[in-house]
Amino acid sequence: MIIRSIAMTFAAAALSVGLxxxxxxxxFPQKAVTIVVPFxxxxxxxxxxxxxxxxxQEALGVPAVVxxxxxxxxxxxxxxxxxxxxxxxxxxxxDTAITVNPALYDNLPYDTLEDLVPVSMLATGPVIxxxxxxxxxxxxxxxxxxxxxxxxxxxFASGGNGASTHLALELMKLVTDIDVIHVPYKGTGPAxxxxxxxxxxxxxxxISASRPHIDSGALVPIAVTGDKxxxxxxxxxxxxxxxxxxxxxxSIWGVWAPKGTPEDAVATLSDAFATAINNPEVVAKLNELGxxxxxxxxxxxxxxxxxxxxxxxxxxxxxxxxxx
Amino acid sequence: MDLLANLALGFDVAxxxxxxxxxxxxxxxxxxxxxxxxxxxxxxxSMLLPITFGLDPIGALIMLAGIYYGAQFGSSVTSILxxxxxxxxxxxxxxxxxxxxxxxxxxxxxxxxxxxSFIGGSLAIVLVMQFAPPLAKLALNFGPAEYFSMMLLALxxxxxLSEGDLLKGLGMVLLGLSIGIVGIDVNSGAQRLxxxxxxxxxxxxxxxxxxxxxxxxxxxxxxxPHAKPQMIGSNFTWRELVPSWRDFRQAFxxxxxxxxxxxxxxxxPGSGPTIASFVSxxxxxxxxxxxxxxxxxxxxxxxxxxxxxxAAAVAGFIPTLTLGVPGDAIMALMLGALxxxxxxxxxxxxxxxxxxxxxxxxxxxxxxxLLLILNIPLIxxxxxxxxIPYRILYPSILLFICIGVFATNNNSxxxxxxxxxxxxxxxxxxxxCPAPPLLLGVILGPLIxxxxxxxxxxxxxxxxxxxxxxxxxxxxxxxxxxxxxxxxSGARARRKERQADDAPAxxx
Numbered sequence: 079m080i081i082r083s084i085a086m087t088f089a090a091a092a093l094s095v096g097l098x099x100x101x102x103x104x105x106f107p108q109k110a111v112t113i114v115v116p117f118x119x120x121x122x123x124x125x126x127x128x129x130x131x132x133x134x135q136e137a138l139g140v141p142a143v144v145x146x147x148x149x150x151x152x153x154x155x156x157x158x159x160x161x162x163x164x165x166x167x168x169x170x171x172x173d174t175a176i177t178v179n180p181a182l183y184d185n186l187p188y189d190t191l192e193d194l195v196p197v198s199m200l201a202t203g204p205v206i207x208x209x210x211x212x213x214x215x216x217x218x219x220x221x222x223x224x225x226x227x228x229x230x231x232x233x234f235a236s237g238g239n240g241a242s243t244h245l246a247l248e249l250m251k252l253v254t255d256i257d258v259i260h261v262p263y264k265g266t267g268p269a270x271x272x273x274x275x276x277x278x279x280x281x282x283x284x285i286s287a288s289r290p291h292i293d294s295g296a297l298v299p300i301a302v303t304g305d306k307x308x309x310x311x312x313x314x315x316x317x318x319x320x321x322x323x324x325x326x327x328x329s330i331w332g333v334w335a336p337k338g339t340p341e342d343a344v345a346t347l348s349d350a351f352a353t354a355i356n357n358p359e360v361v362a363k364l365n366e367l368g369x370x371x372x373x374x375x376x377x378x379x380x381x382x383x384x385x386x387x388x389x390x391x392x393x394x395x396x397x398x399x400x401x402x
Numbered sequence: 403m404d405l406l407a408n409l410a411l412g413f414d415v416a417x418x419x420x421x422x423x424x425x426x427x428x429x430x431x432x433x434x435x436x437x438x439x440x441x442x443x444x445x446x447x448s449m450l451l452p453i454t455f456g457l458d459p460i461g462a463l464i465m466l467a468g469i470y471y472g473a474q475f476g477s478s479v480t481s482i483l484x485x486x487x488x489x490x491x492x493x494x495x496x497x498x499x500x501x502x503x504x505x506x507x508x509x510x511x512x513x514x515x516x517x518x519s520f521i522g523g524s525l526a527i528v529l530v531m532q533f534a535p536p537l538a539k540l541a542l543n544f545g546p547a548e549y550f551s552m553m554l555l556a557l558x559x560x561x562x563l564s565e566g567d568l569l570k571g572l573g574m575v576l577l578g579l580s581i582g583i584v585g586i587d588v589n590s591g592a593q594r595l596x597x598x599x600x601x602x603x604x605x606x607x608x609x610x611x612x613x614x615x616x617x618x619x620x621x622x623x624x625x626x627p628h629a630k631p632q633m634i635g636s637n638f639t640w641r642e643l644v645p646s647w648r649d650f651r652q653a654f655x656x657x658x659x660x661x662x663x664x665x666x667x668x669x670x671p672g673s674g675p676t677i678a679s680f681v682s683x684x685x686x687x688x689x690x691x692x693x694x695x696x697x698x699x700x701x702x703x704x705x706x707x708x709x710x711x712x713a714a715a716v717a718g719f720i721p722t723l724t725l726g727v728p729g730d731a732i733m734a735l736m737l738g739a740l741x742x743x744x745x746x747x748x749x750x751x752x753x754x755x756x757x758x759x760x761x762x763x764x765x766x767x768x769x770x771x772l773l774l775i776l777n778i779p780l781i782x783x784x785x786x787x788x789x790i791p792y793r794i795l796y797p798s799i800l801l802f803i804c805i806g807v808f809a810t811n812n813n814s815x816x817x818x819x820x821x822x823x824x825x826x827x828x829x830x831x832x833x834x835c836p837a838p839p840l841l842l843g844v845i846l847g848p849l850i851x852x853x854x855x856x857x858x859x860x861x862x863x864x865x866x867x868x869x870x871x872x873x874x875x876x877x878x879x880x881x882x883x884x885x886x887x888x889x890x891s892g893a894r895a896r897r898k899e900r901q902a903d904d905a906p907a908x909x910x
Contacts, residue, residue: 118731119448119451120734120735120738121738124738125741128452128455146448148812149601150600150603151603154600154601157600182591230862239586239588239590239591240591259860261859261860262588262589263588264588267728268671268672270726271542272545272546275542275543275544275545276542277545287741290746290747290748291748294748366744367741399591
């Protein structure tokens with residue numbers, strides 16, 4: 079509530095600037111746009127959205143209000159947007175969870191493709207495979223060899239069942255056909271703690287959270303996903319370089335609107351998000367945090383989301399991840 | 403490392419007018435957040451985080467930290483005066499703080515808690531300054547097996563919390579454990595007791611249970627037609643604020659023990675102020691010469707936990723700053739903030755950003771001092787709160803609790819849950835079922851389960867892991883000792899009872 083009133087104050091200031099701008103030729107938008115972030119403040123998605131929020135307000139010419147609606151692994155915030163009026167004034171900014179959850183749960187309170195329409199793909203983020211220095215196998219080949227020699231002994235931490243850090247592991251297991259122990263935690267924070275303490279041996283994690291531990295030597299980077307090396311960790315090889323091109327899970331962030339939102343409103347929003355995310359200052363900041371910025375059209379994002387959903391459905395099915 | 407030079411650097415940073423102002427704003431906001439029931443540091447920091455992005459990183463961190471430890475400072479005020487905890491970590495303060503107030507010793511309790519907070523917090527800062535890196539290394543030795551044994555020990559130690567009927571106490575622990583099970587299981591991903599309601603997927607927040615059981619049910623009890631107005635004098639002389647030598651002696655040991663307990667639980671990621679204050683209370687009751695004073699206004703029952711939760715709040719910065727691993731959700735928020743500012747938390751933060759680390763440490767000292775001088779004069783105002791008519795006071799309290807519970811997740815379902823737990827809490831209170839064992843079940847149950855299953859998973863189902871790890875073994879032995887002591891002292895008490903029963907018969 080307080081946050082809203084603060085945001086509205088800023089909003090009013092931004093509005094007065096916005097009204098003067100000549101780009102406001104169409105009917106939409108005429109009032110503040112609410113971006114629902116289905117995660118808590120200070121998380122990856124929240125940081126991403128708040129980084130480009132000022133540039134977005136400039137591009138839209140109206141205030142953009144960020145509303146955190148955390149809970150249920152993004153399902154609470156997502157179902158709020160799915161039920162919101164389809165007028166373009168409420169949108170959802172979400173990570174890979176939107177394409178993974180349909181595979182994981184058969185009792186979601188919404189139907190992703192029936193209730194929502196894609197607006198724009200914002201950014202992608204590679205994940206990095208880390209090892210504790212005490213683990214015997216310190217390269218991709220050595221890990222595969224060790225896992226084959228002693229099946230079911232190597233331990234891999236993750237941020238939870240069905241989390242992107244878990245699915246990356248499942249994808250690797252599927253591609254390389256190895257048998258290792260998955261150790262889920264409540265979020266990547268506690269998982270990282272136990273990895274640094276050497277209680278588990280390996281983990282997939284985001285780049286920005288991993289960098290301090292790589293720099294200090296507490297953790298050893300094995301490989302990073304993505305088509306090219308990541309500027310944030312230029313010395314770490316990609317999985318493709320090491321001969322595992324199919325181990326390529328990426329976190330993808332994008333924006334969705336309720337189904338039925340007028341097409342021209344979706345187009346306006348999509349252009350504004352693309353402009354904001356590709357603002358040079360925003361790009362520099364996000365690269366530093368390990369994001370690659372995109373800013374796609376609705377159709378491009380829709381196609382990516384569809385293929386991602388199919389991929390994760392296959393991974394979840396073959397990994398036999400237990401969900402009721 | 404030259405401590406003096408570092409301190410000089412720290413105070414240089416912290417005493418700059420802007421940072422001094424941020425520190426003052428932080429602790430003032432923290433105090434009020436602590437005092438207002440239901441509104442905790444988590445809700446406040448997540449609300450304020452976005453607006454700190456415009457500030458300079460050191461100033462922002464100083465302010466956010468001030469809110470965090472400041473909230474621990476003020477949280478005992480309503481516990482003592484109204485039997486309603488300011489936030490979850492202060493729930494245990496109600497047990498002895500409120501009886502003190504009923505005996506007209508509210509001022510003593512409030513001053514004691516302010517001084518205990520100050521000493522616990524200040525000593526913890528010294529600990530962080532001198533020993534943060536080695537302590538962080540020590541904390542890293544705690545894996546799932548160690549956490550399991552430690553939490554089990556905490557649960558056993560807290561068995562002394564249960565008063566009266568053993569069966570009711572046990573029943574409440576079990577109910578607490580069941581509440582703790584709700585949500586998506588970490589290890590298997592199974593949806594447990596959520597009835598396809600996604601609002602329950604993350605489990606039931608401890609804050610909601612604590613506020614329902616302590617605050618809402620307390621308000622309901624006071625609505626009863628026969629409820630007697632509380633006999634708490636709102637008049638006191640300033641001389642009463644000076645603790646007597648006897649009070650001081652009584653409290654001093656508990657403050658030092660509280661500091662030790664709080665520092666330990668704070669430095670370990672995953673525990674934090676709430677567990678620290680509960681454990682401190684159990685320890686005070688265990689070491690007291692006359693445990694029967696507890697629950698009836700024992701000063702150590704206030705000063706121990708107060709010292710512990712402040713020490714834990716400060717020590718929580720050890721893993722966050724030196725390892726880059728957050729101790730709890732609030733620390734995770736601050737870590738997120740640091741990254742937005744472009745500061746990589748981790749082992750190098752002390753060497754790479756000395757002005758940030760030492761500036762924060764110095765500001766915490768200044769902040770604790772500000773809190774002390776802010777809180778003592780405020781006691782006069784807080785006590786006068788009691789003269790507000792209940793028809794105004796209680797609805798306001800309910801409103802604040804609802805705002806606080808809502809603001810954490812922006813979810814109105816949490817308010818429905820709060821009301822439900824308030825009703826359940828009231829009924830159980832009427833049936834003389836004690837709330838503290840239930841709260842412990844809610845906090846510790848999930849931690850015990852999660853870590854036990856994780857330890858077994860990593861070691862491929864071999865339970866010997868709990869015995870082969872030395873720290874874990876030591877905790878289990880201590881737990882076994884507590885059980886033996888409990889049985890022995892129980893048997894002795896029964897024998898005494900029998901003798902007492904026999905005595906009058908002999909006279910006949």
